[in-house]
Amino acid sequence: MAWFLNHYHCGDCGTDWDDEWSCMCNDECPECGARHMSPVDSDDLTYLIEGKGGVFSVLYSPENAEHYPKYIKMAEFTSEHAAELYVEVVLRPQAA
Ligand SMILES: [Zn+2]
Structure with a gap:
């Protein structure tokens, strides 16, 4: 698990909406109720x-997050750049 902000677009009525989930799952259109809309885009909010x-605090949504992110504070920095470097280099080296 992780935490995602998913962006949806309804193919039936054209509504756009966002929703936060612990997965990139399908959602129901808030306007017309059309089901099984897949996210068109997704932001990974596992690290904030x-x-x-x-x-600047680095927050992490743990593996067992399901219905809400349960953010844990991993570290604190005095600059945003240092916090970003910490996420990139220490927490997420596989993505670099
Ligand atoms: Zn719709």
């Missing part, structure tokens, strides 16, 4: 960087 008062 949250900036507050000059401190």
Whole structure:
């Protein structure tokens, strides 16, 4: 599991909407109720960087997240760039 922000487009009525899920799963159109719409795009929110008062926290949604992300704080940095580097180099080296 991980955490995703999925973007959907309804082929029946043309509505666009976003929804957060623990998978890239299908959703129901909020306007016309058409079922089994697949995400057209998806943002991986497994790792999030949250900036507050000059401190940038790296948050991680663990494997057992299902109905909500259950974010865990992994580390804190004083710059957003350092936080991004931490995600890229330490948490996600396979994607580099
Ligand atoms: Zn629709």
